[in-house]
Amino acid sequence: MSADQIALSRQADVFSLKEAFPPSTRTFPQMMIRQAERFGCRSLVTVGGATLSFEATKRLAARAGFALRAAGVKPGETVAVMCGNRLECLQILLGCAWCGAIAVPINTASRGAQLEHILKNSGAKLAVVESTHLAVFQRLPQESLSLERIWTVGDVPADAGLGWPHGPIPDLDAEMEAHPSLPSDTVAVLYTSGTTGVSKGVCCPHAQYFWWGVHTAALLGVTEDDVLMTCLPLFHTNALNTFFQALLTGASLVVETRFSASRFWTSLAAHGATITYLLGAMVPILLSRDASDTDRRHGARIALAPGVPPHFHAPFTERFGVSLLDGYGSTETNFVVGALRHEQRLGAMGRARPGFEIAVFDEYDNQVPDGTAGELVVRASEPFSIATGYLGMAEKTVEAWRNLWFHTGDRVIRDADGYVQFLDRMKDAIRRRGENISSFEVEQVLISHPDVENAAVFPVRSELAEDEVMASIVLKKGAVLGAADLLDFCQPRMTYFSVPRFVDFVDELPLTENGKVQKFKLIERGVADTTWDREKAGYTLLR
Structure with missing residues (x-):
């Protein structure tokens, strides 16, 4: 077979x-x-x-x-x-x-x-x-x-x-x-x-x-x-x-x-593990380490790794011999979107799983056409296969489960074949000068720079009382990169209005124990004395 x-x-x-x-x-x-x-x-x-x-x-x-x-x-x-x-x-x-x-x-x-x-x-x-x-x-x-x-x-x-x-x-x-x-x-x-x-x-x-x-x-x-x-x-x-x-x-x-990046592969080998589980941030961390003879001295064949940027999949599998399986699920739902390894499409999370129905809604709960961005909503045909609500928060429960759909708060696009692409959290969307900016999409460009280890993009308020785009950047060990050089890299790869105005180089990003970036901490910190401002620096945007 x-x-x-x-x-x-x-x-x-x-x-x-x-x-x-x-x-x-x-x-x-x-x-x-x-x-x-x-x-x-x-x-x-x-x-x-x-x-x-x-x-x-x-x-x-x-x-x-x-x-x-x-x-x-x-x-x-x-x-x-x-x-x-x-x-x-x-x-x-x-x-x-x-x-x-x-x-x-x-x-x-x-x-x-x-x-x-x-x-x-x-x-x-x-x-x-x-x-x-x-x-x-x-x-x-x-x-x-x-x-x-x-x-x-x-x-x-x-x-x-x-x-x-x-x-x-x-x-x-x-x-x-x-x-x-x-x-x-x-x-x-x-x-x-x-x-x-x-x-x-x-x-x-x-x-x-x-x-x-x-x-x-x-x-x-x-x-x-x-x-x-x-x-x-x-x-x-x-x-x-x-x-x-x-x-x-x-x-x-x-x-x-x-999780220990230095012991990960030796642990897999020691336990004879064939399947493992990774979060998005773990994959670039493992790839950033120097190559070693332990990289393939294990028997693992596949890792569940939702949220890993597409450009990491091939290098990871080529180096470590482990396929990365994408998909979508949340604490409130289940594994509602996914695909078998040979059915995956790079950059897409998969299609609705049997027993779940998904749709993409606009802000008024109207379904949008395929190819149009909107909120992912889910409902189940099997009883009690998703969560039943929020404890002691009736209003939040009704809000999230309104109109018989669970509203995920995630912004996606579904194509004509039913494959779903994640864009960002609805609350992570940045609106600047009348344009909607996906923080996720800007982050993907930033972390594709060879000197960038990780990046988080978030809105900060400007003197015009609207959102400006700010990026906190973690560089790879030993890398030296100027903010202007980073934006030079970004400009050909994103819309002009998405290019960050503010850039902060930091040693690490604040993470939850689950590996999610705590953007509220970055937003609270906002623009600091060490933050580079392209407008004050006289940097020119190309339109």
Whole structure:
């Protein structure tokens, strides 16, 4: 069989899961019970140096569920989890799913007002916190939160100074029967990164993760012979999805502590990984490193890598021997747009996946013709395969799910063949002198310069009280580049009105733990003393 035929066969095999798991069984406990019976002592997950079989993972979930229930956590109640990629993090997430509680995984970079908002909005009475993050709880206003106690992970410093009763996770010495959850029940609340405003808690039902696993495994061609490796955080949908891919297919998952460019390829080789997961920023970081004999000393064949600029795909595959699979999904949706590797079109995310309908709307929710930019909207035909709303934010829920479509906030173009190209976030669009400018498109030109490592483009207010285009630039190690020379490179490659007026050379861009640029921080900083201004410099635009 050719590689394309194998890919199609594997997709068909994965979609047979729809028949293997009737709708009423698309909950974590039911999936876990069935797969433990089928795969037994076969390795399911390795995390924090510990390897658990399918059967051992089921027992871990049952014991963690018992500990939570014994502590008074009732079905439907929330449990906050602020922990790195450790076994304890996984056991609490699975324990919540087993006993009917709702896990609230929190970005470990959360601080201050953002963390206070998450704890207040979720109403968690119990928090499970890694010791390295306890200090951020010292500064929280205890009286305004529902939090009653903290279970600690790791050694607690003597000066922890916590205002709440705290102690280690209780011994897992007993098991409980699985709570009879429904596929529609919320299994986790994941908070958006908050790059443009207050974080929203996305209510994710059990069935949503079933479909995450099915669609992602189908596109990657996951089988029970595969070893998956992720270094993405377990508080992120991507990593949680990876667990369900392994659970549903019989594959084995390795969860690394964090992304390390220097150890990435050796880790793949050490674990025998065949499939891995990357975010957009990771690909240029790996390419920027000096070539090494470890570049191809591994068995990985494909990486899920949404949001990677098109010009990186060929160099990455040529150097490392790993194909990059694009696609579209969000915490609120699922893997709704994608294509098999041989069906991909460079620069496009793919087409609507089976079970999802997509459209492109204008600002009044009218569908626009193919080839016209607009907002990507999504709806599902399978029940509870996307999120059910935002926790405690009824108005935001109605706004996002209005007219029976989920409004993604992403600006795209769909062609006549149904392939979707991402342009930018709707809020990342810049309007200058009556022209709409895509920050994404400007960024693609900037990072195509051989001396540029990364770039972020965003609006700043000018003296004319309108948007001006500003770019923060990270240069490659050892590179020397002037702002005027950079704009000389840009001018032939973009419209004159898109050329940045302001250029800032910075050592790094502010990123979330998920690798997204926190543009609100750049906007807040705005034009600084070190910022180059082409108008003050007398730089001439060509029209």
